[in-house]
Structure formats: C-alpha cells, structure tokens
Amino acid sequence: xxxxxxxxxxxxxxxxxxxxxxxxxxxxxxxxxxxxxxxxxxxxxxxxxxxxxxxxxxxxxxxxxxxxxxxxxxxxxxxxxxxxxxxxxxxxxxxxxxxxxxxxxxxxxxxxxxxxxxxxxxxxxxxxxxxxxxxxxxxxxxxxxxxxxxxxxxxxxxxxxxxxxxxxxxxxxxxxxxxxxxxxxxxxxxxxxxxxxxxxxxxxxxxxxxxxxxxxxxxxxxxxxxxxxxxxxxxxxxxxxxxxxxxxxxxxxxxxxxxxxxxxxxxxxxxxxxxxxxxxxxxxxxxxxxxxxxxxxxxxxxxxxxxxxxxxxxxxxxxxxxxxxxxxxx
Amino acid sequence: xxxxxxxxxxxxxxxxxxxxxxxxxxxxxxxxxxxxxxxxxxxxxxxxxxxxxxxxxxxxxxxxxxxxxxxxxxxxxxxxxxxxxxxxxxxxxxxxxxxxxxxxxxxxxxxxxxxxxxxxxxxxxxxxxxxxxxxxxxxxxxxxxxxxxxxxxxxxxxxxxxxxxxxxxxxxxxxxxxxxxxxxxxxxxxxxxxxxxxxxxxxxxxxxxxxxxxxxxxxxxxxxxxxxxxxxxxxxxxxxxxxxxxxxxxxxxxxxxxxxxxxxxxxxxxxxxxxxxxxxxxxxxxxxxxxxxxxxxxxxxxxxxxxxxxxxxxxxxxxxxxxx
Numbered sequence: 001x002x003x004x005x006x007x008x009x010x011x012x013x014x015x016x017x018x019x020x021x022x023x024x025x026x027x028x029x030x031x032x033x034x035x036x037x038x039x040x041x042x043x044x045x046x047x048x049x050x051x052x053x054x055x056x057x058x059x060x061x062x063x064x065x066x067x068x069x070x071x072x073x074x075x076x077x078x079x080x081x082x083x084x085x086x087x088x089x090x091x092x093x094x095x096x097x098x099x100x101x102x103x104x105x106x107x108x109x110x111x112x113x114x115x116x117x118x119x120x121x122x123x124x125x126x127x128x129x130x131x132x133x134x135x136x137x138x139x140x141x142x143x144x145x146x147x148x149x150x151x152x153x154x155x156x157x158x159x160x161x162x163x164x165x166x167x168x169x170x171x172x173x174x175x176x177x178x179x180x181x182x183x184x185x186x187x188x189x190x191x192x193x194x195x196x197x198x199x200x201x202x203x204x205x206x207x208x209x210x211x212x213x214x215x216x217x218x219x220x221x222x223x224x225x226x227x228x229x230x231x232x233x234x235x236x237x238x239x240x241x242x243x244x245x246x247x248x249x250x251x252x253x254x255x256x257x258x259x260x261x262x263x264x265x266x267x268x269x270x271x272x273x274x275x276x277x278x279x280x281x282x283x284x285x286x287x288x289x290x291x292x293x294x295x296x297x298x299x300x301x302x303x304x305x306x307x308x309x310x311x312x313x314x315x316x317x318x319x320x321x322x323x324x325x326x327x328x329x330x
Numbered sequence: 331x332x333x334x335x336x337x338x339x340x341x342x343x344x345x346x347x348x349x350x351x352x353x354x355x356x357x358x359x360x361x362x363x364x365x366x367x368x369x370x371x372x373x374x375x376x377x378x379x380x381x382x383x384x385x386x387x388x389x390x391x392x393x394x395x396x397x398x399x400x401x402x403x404x405x406x407x408x409x410x411x412x413x414x415x416x417x418x419x420x421x422x423x424x425x426x427x428x429x430x431x432x433x434x435x436x437x438x439x440x441x442x443x444x445x446x447x448x449x450x451x452x453x454x455x456x457x458x459x460x461x462x463x464x465x466x467x468x469x470x471x472x473x474x475x476x477x478x479x480x481x482x483x484x485x486x487x488x489x490x491x492x493x494x495x496x497x498x499x500x501x502x503x504x505x506x507x508x509x510x511x512x513x514x515x516x517x518x519x520x521x522x523x524x525x526x527x528x529x530x531x532x533x534x535x536x537x538x539x540x541x542x543x544x545x546x547x548x549x550x551x552x553x554x555x556x557x558x559x560x561x562x563x564x565x566x567x568x569x570x571x572x573x574x575x576x577x578x579x580x581x582x583x584x585x586x587x588x589x590x591x592x593x594x595x596x597x598x599x600x601x602x603x604x605x606x607x608x609x610x611x612x613x614x615x616x617x618x619x620x621x622x623x624x625x626x627x628x629x630x631x632x633x634x635x636x637x638x639x640x641x642x643x644x645x646x647x648x649x650x651x652x653x654x
Contacts, residue, residue, distance in 0.1 A: 013466045021477070026484055140621070147562070147616035149569050152588065152609035159602070216627075259470070259509065266475030270570055274592070284476070288483045288574055300480045307473050 005316045011308045018304040020080045022297050023073050073184075082301070083294030087286050093298040096283055101302060105280035107195060111202035112261065118203065119210025120253060124246045126211070127218035139212060146208035150267035154201045154274035161197060168197050171276050201271045202264055209260050210253060218249040238323040251322055265307055341481035347630050367625030373618030377611070381426040390417035392582035403603050410603040412587070413594040421582040422607055428583035429612075432499045432568050437561040439503040444510035446555055449549075452518025466515065468506035475567055478505045482576040494578050498571055502564045510556030511536070517552050521545050555626040562619045569612055584608045 064072075076082075082093035126135040145153075162170030169175065174190040221227065222245050230244045267280030276282060280299050287295030380387065390396060399415040402408060407420035452461030481501045521527065522545065530544045546553075571577055572585020575593075579586055591605040 010464075010467065011471075013464065014471050017468045018472055021472075022480075025481060139624075140617075142621050143624070144613060144617040147566075147620055148613040149566055149573075149588075149609065151570065151573055151592075152605070152612065155588075155592070155605055156609070163600070212624075262471075262473045262475075265473050266567075266570075269476065269479075270573070273574070284479060286575060288479060288576065291483070293484060294482055296483050300476045303473055305475045308471060311471055 004315070004319060008313065011312055013177055015305065018301060018308075019074070019077060021071055024303055026297075027294060068176045077301075082298040085287070085291040085292055085295045087290035087295060094296050096295065097280070097302045098297055100278060100280045100283045100299075101306070103277060104265075104272070104281065105306065106191075107198055107202070107272070107277065107279060108261075108264055110195065111199050111206065111268070112264055114199065115203040115206045115264075116210055116253070119207045120214045120246075120250065122207075122217055123211040123214025124241065124249070127215040127222065127249075128241050128245070130219060130222075135215075139208075139215065141143060142208035142211055144158070145204050146206070148205070149199060149270070150205045151270035151274050153205060154198070157201055158196050158274060169194050170197060172278060194275075197273050198268075198271050198277055203265055204268050206260060207266050209256070213253050213256055214246075214249060217252045218245055221245045223250040224248075251318070254314060254318050254321065257311070261310055261314075265303060269303075307321060336466040338625060361593055364625045364628065366621040366628070370618040370620070370622030370625065373614060374622075377426055377457060377615055378430060380423050381430050384420075384423040384427060387423050388417065388420040390420040392416060392420040393580065402601075409607050410601075412604060413590060416582070418587070418603060418607065420613065421587055422584070425583040425587060425608070426493055426611070428581065429565060429568065429585070429615075432495050433561055433565045435499040436502040436506065436564040436568070437557060439499070440507040440560045441510065441553065441565065443503070443507040443516055444560070445546065445553065447507065448511040448514025449518050449545060452515040453522050453537075453541050453545065463515065465487045466508050466511045469505075470512060473568060474508075474563075478502060478567055478571060479574065479576065480570050481505070486576065495583075498568055498577055501571070502567055506560055506564055506567070509562055513556055514549060514552060517549050526640070551630055555623055555630075558619050558623045558626070562616045562623075565612065565616055584612055 080094045082097070085091050085093050085096055088096060122138065126132075126138055129135055148156075161167045172194065174187060174194055178186075178190075225277045227240060227244050230240045235244075268279070269284060270278070272279045272281035273285045280303055284296060284299040286292070287299060393416065395415040396417060397407070397411055397415050399411060399413045401411040401415075403410040407417050407419065409422065412418055412421065447462055447466055451459050451466060453459075454462075478501050481504065482498060485497050485501065527540060527544060530540050535544070568577075569585040569588065572579075572583055573588045573592065575589050577583060577585055577589075579589055585608075587608040588605055591601075591608075594601075594604070
C-alpha cells in the first residue's frame with residue numbers, strides 16, 4: 001500500500017511537471033506565440049473579454065507578476081478552460097479533446113494489448129528454441145520492421161491494402177457517409193473495419209520490443225536451477241515453458257511497459273495523421289498546421305495525463321503480480 | 331578483454347605502442363566475432379560516406395527545380411523527380427547530410443546530459459540524488475514525441491526562420507535523454523560501492539574527479555550503447571517532426587521528402603518513388619544501429635549469444651589461446 005501511495009505521489013509530480021512545461025514553454029520561446037495566436041483570433045468574431053481571457057491564459061499581460069499568472073493558469077486548467085481552438089473556431093479546445101480522446105485510447109489500447117500478447121508469446125517460443133532457424137531469423141526481421149518509421153509503415157499499408165488491393169478503408173474512424181455514431185452494430189462494425197490498418201501499423205512497429213525483452217529475460221530464466229529441476233521431474237515441455245520459465249520471465253516486460261507505451265502513443269499520433277483517424281494525433285496535427293497553440297498544448301496535456309494513468313494501471317498490475325513489491329521489499 | 335603483460339624494463343613508448351596495437355587487434359577481433367556490430371557499423375559508415383560524397387554522386391542541386399515535376403525514374407533521374415521537379419536521388423543523398431548531422435548533434439548532446447544526470451544522481455545519495463532521480467523519472471514517463479512537437483511548433487512561431495536543423499536538434503536533445511540517464515544511474519549505483527571508488531575516496535580525490543575519471547571510464551560500454559540507442563530514437567523523431575512540417579521544408583532532408591510526398595498525395599496517385607527510397611533509408615540506418623546495440627548487449631551478457639557448435643568453439647579457442 002505504501003508503495004502504491006508513493007507511486008501516486010510520483011505521478012502527481014509528473015503531472016505537475018507537464019502542466020508547468022505547458023506554462024513555461026510559450027513564455028520562453030523566441031518570438032511571441034501568444035500574440036500570433038491572438039492575432040489569429042482577432043480575425044474571427046471574438047469579444048474583447050474572450051481575448052483578455054486568452055491573454056491571461058498565455059500570460060501576455062506583463063503587468064501581472066509571473067506567480068500570479070501561474071496560479072491563474074492552474075485555476076483555469078482546473079476549470080477545464082484550455083482556450084479556444086482557432087483552427088476550428090469557435091470550439092473550445094476541451095471539446096475537441098473530449099471528442100478525439102476515445103478514438104486514440106481505443107486505437108492504442110487495442111494495439112498495446114495485441115502486440116503485448118503476440119510479442120510475449122513469440123519471444124517465449126524463440127527463446128525456448130534458441131539457435132533454431134527462426135530464432136536467428138525473427139529478431140533481425142522484427143528489428144528492421146520496428147526501425148521503419150510508424151508513419152511510413154502506415155503509408156505503405158495504405159498504398160498496398162487500401163489503394164492497391166482495396167481491402168480496407170484508409171480514411172477516418174468510421175464510414176462518415178453511411179453510418180451515424182451510436183451503439184448500433186453497423187457503427188461498431190464500421191469502426192472495427194477502419195481500425196484494422198492503423199492497429200496493424202502500431203502492432204508491427206511495437207512488436208520487436210516485446211519479443212526481444214521476453215526472449216532475453218526468458219533465456220536468463222531458462223538457465224535457472226528450478227527450470228532444470230522441472231525438466232528433471234519429467235514435466236511436460238509446455239508446462240515447463242509456461243508455468244516455470246515464462247511466468248518468471250514476464251515481469252521485466254511489465255516494467256518496460258511505460259517506455260513502450262510512450263513509443264506506441266507517439267506512433268499512434270503519426271499513424272492517425274496518415275489515416276485521417278479522428279484521434280488526438282490528428283487534432284495535434286491540425287493544430288500544428290494552423291499554428292493553433294492552444295490546441296497543441298491541450299493535446300500534449302491530455303496525452304501526458306492518459307500516459308500517466310496507463311502507467312499507474314501497469315504499476316497496479318505489477319504490484320499484484322510481484323509479491324516482493326507488495327511486502328515492501330526492494 | 332586481455333591485459334597486456336609488459337615487464338618493467340620495457341620502454342614506455344613501446345608499451346604504449348603495444349597497447350594501442352593490442353587494442354586495435356581486440357576491436358578487430360570483436361568485430362569479427364560479432365557480425366551484428368560489424369554489419370551495423372558498416373551501414374552507418376556507408377551512409378556517412380554517401381553524405382560526405384554527395385556532390386560526387388549526383389550532378390544536380392537537390393533544392394533546385396530542374397525539370398517538370400513528378401517524373402518517374404529514368405536514366406537521367408534514377409529515382410525520378412519530386413512534385414516540384416527536383417531530382418529525388420540528389421534530395422536523398424544531400425538529405426542524408428541533414429539527417430545525420432541532426433542525429434549526431436542531438437545524440438551527443440543528449441548523451442552528455444545522460445552522463446551528467448545519470449552519474450550525479452547515482453553517486454550522490456540524499457536530497458540531490460533523490461531530486462535528480464525524480465527529474466529523470468518524470469522525463470521518462472512524459473511522452474517524448476508529443477513534448478517535442480509542442481516545443482518545435484512553439485519555437486517556430488511567428489518566424490519561419492526558426493524552422494531549422496538547429497532548433498530540431500535542440501528540441502530532440504531536450505526530450506531524449508531520460509532513458510539513458512536511468513540506465514547509467516543504475517550502473518553508477520552499483521559501481522560506487524566497489525573498492526576502487528572507496529580507495530579513490532580514501533586518497534582524497536575530489537568528488538567530481540571520482541565521478542568523471544574513476545566511475546565514468548568503467549561505464550564506457552554502457553555509454554556507447556545508450557549513445558547508439560539515443561541516436562536511433564533521435565533520427566526517428568527527427569524524421570517524424572520533419573514529416574509534420576516542423577522542420578525546414580525548403581531544404582532537402584529525408585523527413586522533408588516524406589512531408590512533400592504526403593502533402594502532394596503522392597501515394598494515392600501511385601508515385602511510389604517519392605516515398606519509398608527515403609523511408610527505406612531511414613529503416614536501414616536505424617535497423618543497422620539497433621544491431622550494433624544488440625551486439626554490445628551480447629558482449630556484455632554472454633548468455634544472449636547464440637551458442638556455436640561445440641567442436642568449432644574448441645578450435646577457435648585453441649587458435650586464440652584463450653578459453654572461451
């Protein structure tokens with residue numbers, strides 16, 4: 001329990017850091033992003049009060065001391081006020097994020113679970129058959145695939161399966177022309193169909209990490225005495241592999257979850273752009289293209305928050321799996 | 331690694347020479363016995379040579395419009411032309427310069443930060459150690475690429491002149507150091523308990539000297555491996571930032587090629603030559619460097635090596651005169 005409380009404290013500190021970056025970065029940059037942003041707003045129909053509110057959000061008003069700006073900033077964040085998206089005027093940033101987030105979570109969630117399951121299984125099998133032809137072939141091949149930039153892999157898949165073979169849709173999150181969002185089977189089917197290629201992109205890109213982590217720890221575990229003992233007892237090969245070796249080798253994979261999650265989220269941002277998938281990455285891209293800094297910053301905050309929560313969940317799983325952590329040992 | 335046995339009578343210079351030769355031979359042997367490292371370094375060397383020799387390889391200026399746009403590959407333009415009528419092969423070889431330059435700059439800077447944060451947070455206990463370790467972990471858990479996008483897009487606000495390689499390198503340096511720092515910190519934590527550190531402390535060496543002259547040389551293999559890993563990450567992230575249009579889109583680089591390919595919808599109309607070559611180059615370069623890292627891992631952790639057949643191994647060990 002104390003361990004978990006410490007972790008919660010850490011994630012709060014990380015969240016605070018993310019928020020503070022968001023506060024400091026526009027103020028440190030050469031040029032004045034806030035003025036550019038406001039100039040853009042002034043071409044739209046905005047009231048003076050709204051402009052003043054944005055000035056305060058970005059801290060353009062030099063008469064207010066910095067600490068006061070900071071407190072105001074935190075206060076507006078707590079009220080969900082992230083500014084107005086100039087690129088999609090007059091939607092507040094928070095509304096755009098609320099619409100985009102479920103798409104990204106669905107995409108990343110499906111990809112992470114699939115690639116964890118497939119990758120761990122493959123890593124386990126090639127470690128068990130060490131030195132066989134597929135142990136020498138699979139890791140280099142996967143390494144090559146994971147070195148391919150995510151968006152390039154996405155482009156290639158669009159080209160082959162979307163444009164060439166016309167098997168899967170390559171645009172948007174669902175068929176915007178024929179189905180309406182809701183809990184209908186048509187809509188769910190359409191969403192699943194549209195998610196296939198993006199998910200495949202992400203799984204291919206992130207598979208190598210899981211396979212190699214699992215393979216390497218599994219090889220270390222296989223030389224342990226209890227594995228030899230299990231084999232000497234005459235247990236079936238499958239039982240030794242799953243219940244003795246793999247069970248103990250899987251912990252480092254869960255520890256490396258946070259790093260791989262960050263990479264998959266980054267990959268998802270780029271993949272969404274290629275597929276015009278209506279998630280956070282696409283919103284971020286539109287923000288970048290239109291110099292809409294409020295939207296860009298909002299996207300970063302939401303991504304950071306989601307990643308922190310996912311990390312906390314993986315901590316919970318780890319605590320559940322490893323009794324040493326539960327008892328407060330190292 | 332073998333230690334040279336030099337007797338006291340030997341002249342100092344000859345022992346230096348011996349040692350240098352020994353080291354050269356041992357590097358060569360390492361490359362021979364570890365094909366992964368050899369292949370990876372070969373790939374890197376190939377791209378560096380291509381980047382250096384760019385003017386010799388192509389007669390065209392990469393940024394100049396020379397013909398009508400989007401010609402398919404032909405004998406005059408072996409990889410075709412871009413939508414703006416630039417020679418794609420020239421863009422690719424000159425682009426290698428930008429990509430490698432940003433990659434090296436950011437990776438070197440990032441490695442220096444990793445060494446600083448990793449070693450100091452590992453060596454110092456108490457408040458300093460805890461605070462540094464907290465900073466490392468916070469950077470580790472915050473998603474790097476989105477942060478880099480925010481930084482790069484705000485840095486180029488108001489003036490397009492800020493969209494250059496230097497800004498990209500700086501942004502990547504700042505967002506890529508945390509993983510390596512954590513690895514180095516863990517190693518430092520275990521090294522600082524060793525006798526040689528205690529001895530150095532007892533002889534009154536200054537703390538800075540202990541950290542950077544006693545402990546750091548012992549982590550050289552680890553620093554090399556995190557440098558390579560950082561380089562791979564930085565190249566990937568750089569291409570991604572340029573692909574988003576956050577780099578200098580008027581100057582040839584691999585990410586810029588892909589940016590224009592995406593913006594001109596090169597794919598939908600089947601102009602594969604505008605996006606296949608650049609993507610393949612990135613993939614081959616990054617995969618090659620990842621192999622270098624696997625090679626270093628195998629050197630450090632013998633269990634990961636694939637066992638050679640027994641007889642061959644005995645023969646090898648007899649020839650070298652060392653037990654494997």
